[in-house]
Amino acid sequence: MQELDDLVSSLREDGFRITPQRVAILDYLLRTDDHPSAEYIHQVVKKQYPMVSLSTVYKTLDLLKEKKLVGEIEVGGQTRFDAHTDAHINLVCMKCGKIDDLDENSLNEIQNRAAKKSKYLILKGNFELFGYCNECKSALS
Amino acid sequence: MQELDDLVSSLREDGFRITPQRVAILDYLLRTDDHPSAEYIHQVVKKQYPMVSLSTVYKTLDLLKEKKLVGEIEVGGQTRFDAHTDAHINLVCMKCGKIDDLDENSLNEIQNRAAKKSKYLILKGNFELFGYCNECKSALS
């Protein structure tokens, strides 16, 4: 996996230690389209490294957020993570809890316009739409 | 306050009891441009009705959310509320924590386009931009 190696090297160059735990977490996030919670990431990574602790997952996620390698959205009282870092829409299914990504070109433009109008210095944006996914809406009673 | 009276009447017609607690909470949300947390709403309402409990604030907010009289966004591990219910951008200052609203016409259009492309049934949208407000960015070290 070229991308993983590159990101790992860049972390190493920034002076961070490369631990199997960190690699496993980043690897999983790069491979999935899912938007897992810290708890879920912990479950997944434990299959490969049973000794990994939840607190290490949280700390690694903090690091990856800081390096802008992963993004986060807060949904239903918990934080969900993904490695899809360009501006996009998160479609949140209120029934099954899944989150799909949707690219939308106009978001960067909106962000720039908002920065100008508001005088805020904008660092990141989250765009969430809540509803029912195709499967769950079909199953509505 | 005409709007408050109308909303109170509509709640009564829906079979909900009109309590001073509920009126005070809704009244405050209608009057402010702020995006208070439940805790903060509790502080404000207690000045007028010192016996109001935090759990009543939470339950009233649930009711008002269900009736779509207030919106919510999750920021920094807590939920913030406002009575500005049409689609808009929330500008979140990562330093002082304030949230400003910004109208943006294209949001409804984006929402419709996303619904079509994704096949989701969209019920609501949140658009958040994070950064530093004009005051806080000037004060950056």
Place this chain on the structure above:
DNA sequence: TATTAGTTGATAATGATTCCTAATTAATAA
């Protein structure tokens, strides 16, 4: 291979929100 500072795992602490229940009260009708 030894050194050492960064990292980890385990668990305690925190804080926002939800749950629980007896007491209260808004709404209704007599």
Place this chain on the structure above:
DNA sequence: TTATTAATTAGGAATCATTATCAACTAATA
């Protein structure tokens, strides 16, 4: 106006995600 009653409230306990703490461990370096 008063009695009835089911909805609502206050207060506190419980829950759950996240953060903090710290002794033990280990990746990086020389």
